Amino acid sequence: MTWHELDTRLADVPGTVSTYVGRPGATPTWTRAPHATHYAASTMKVAILAALHRAADTGRLDLDTPVPVRNDFPSARPDAPRFSLTPHYDNDDAVWRRLGQTAPLRWLAERMIVRSSNLATNILLGHVGVPAVTDAWTAAGARHSVTARGIEDFAAREAGISNIVTAADLAALLGALTLGATTAPAPTAPAPTPPATTPPADTTPAATPPRPAIATPASCAAMLDVLCAQQFREDLPAGLPPGTRIAHKNGWIRGIRHGAGVVFPHDAPPYLVVVCATTDLPDDDACRLLADISAQVWAARHALRPAA
Template sequence: MIWEDLDAHLDRVPGTVSAYVGRLGAPPTWARLGDATHYAASTMKAAVLVALYRAAEAGRLDLDDPTPVRNSFDSAAPGAPRFTNDRNYDNDDAVWARVGGTAPLRWLAERMIIRSSNLATNIIIGHVGLPAVAEAWALAGARHSVTGRGIEDYAARDTNIDNLVTAADLAALLSELALGARRPGPLASPAGCAAMLDVLFAQEHREDLAAGLPDGTRIAHKNGWIRGIRHGAGVVYPADAPPYTIVVCTTTELADGGPSGEETEDDACRLIANISARVWASRHDLTD
């Protein structure tokens, strides 16, 4: 059986590999260490996206209003000074080119996802607040994931305030988004969920989950990486089968990409792509 073979293969991988695969709205067909916590890296940006769209639907902000682009943020650590992002630890020069000017929150949200901009993420967190991100996780049914601080908030990190995810929680968040685009759900209106999925469909970092799929396959996804960490979380839309959620979280020495956060294809990417390809080959056999 494919799932037993996958488990046996992953048992030999150094570190911790968690996974979750299943149809939307159904129990997982395969789950491996689904509740194990991993450092979130950039996968937490999916929850920030939900918090932003929820705030817009509640009338607390307008996604198209000009927003100051400033590199200065409140720390989540009580009494700590404000912190800044390092331009060398980002993946999107387009947002940095706007520093000192303005940009719409909608555009910043797109850059946060499709190019994984850290600067855009912290600007959005500054507008919605960390409690709103926690609410997004809770409404999705997440049980263990925490977004406790902004990116590069080292004062908070040093006091054990951190960003954590599990494979099961990421699957819950993305599944609710996908289901919410079809009918009213807890995260946002169907139109809001569809708009967020469109952003996730436009993801430009495609070296892990997407690399294991045939060219042209639609996948709404977010990944995250730093040295020692590589995650991929998405909803795949085959043309010949119902959509399915797939999440793979790895804390492993195979994730040996560059320390500065640049996009790097490494053995962890190839591992996730291989899992994605195996799940794709069994897409007709996933249980409802």
Template structure:
């Protein structure tokens, strides 16, 4: 499928599909609504990962020190009561199995990415703080993405605080991590970026971007999903071409607010974009 054919295909999809594809450090080879904001879902967890490693490098946190595993947290909305994470909304029972015990921040960050653990995310965010995550977006050159609350903070959500991303910003963030592993960059030291890249490479939920790639292709990525929303973003590392960043954000809402298609359709759509980018990898 050519880029023009992909354009026609995406134009027919209800709702909004945003795409950014391009070599690291180069202008995008393909953009479609790449600066349009979408609800972030779990893609914001990559920014939380970076904030954690930055805090560790600054000596404010020890990645390997055990921290208590709790399920109640302070709301980002001033004056609101503490909120509780819900295991029914989580994708990772392992962290819940540690409730009342302890885990290292390194372990929690790993589960936050590879299994998209909401509880691990709230725990990490409670140690790094929202301003640190905001700083990460700025350092990555993000123009429109914001993280204003933790997962499950309903009081903050109801007060209008939301987490937003764009395809362009997600591509920039993941590219900065992978590039930073090879040479000093804005986010963290090469050693820290290499650790983050390796966590993203270990992603276990592989039914969107990776589904459009040949088996065994390395991709350092994070995805996110919630009713009517599915995103995937990362860096593909082919053996026969330079790495490239790819981000696809889908919001399937119709005019009445309901989803226009289901999550399985969204995953296939993202895989189609990924396969198109892969076929063009030598010409990006």
């Protein structure tokens, strides 16, 4: 199936389906409505993960510090009361079993990704803060995505405070982690010897500096490892050959099914595949749609545009 045929097929899907396919650091090979905004669902947890590791890199947080596990959070709407999560809507009993106890930030971050724990998410968001998550999106090069509130903060939602993503921004975030994991620290150059005479001014335009890494190589690699351990694999991973490494996060609520991942084939460079679907399709059908797109991209993995 060609990219044009995929576009035609997705045009018949009710709602909005956005895609981004390409190699990290390269011009995308195929996109469809990549800057359309969607409710984020759980995909925003990747940005919280990045903010947490960035805080650890700078020494602001220690990931091995135990913190209280409490189900009590301030609303992002300043005049609203505090709120609590509903256990029924969470996917991870392990965090709830620690309620009233403590747990390390690192463990909570793992549960936030591998089991998409909402309780862990809100606890971590409280420790890093919304501005730090905004900074993580910005550091990745995201243009439209916003993480403005915790999960089940209904008062904030009613006030129009929401979490939104785009396919392009999720690809930028995962691409930044992938490139960051392979970026070696720059060597320290010796101080140059001053010239005997002052050279003429250099009129050559300065090259655009590369975007700084979103986190240290060790932190980027650790985040990818956690994303590879994600246990909900019914959408993008279902379209890949068994055993294929994919660092990914999905998100779903009624009318939403998103999947964002970086795939590491054994016979080709890594590539990004993101599908954001705001659709009336039943969830099982939406999962099959994402899996089928993933399979089509896998089949074309050798033909994707290379990085410059």
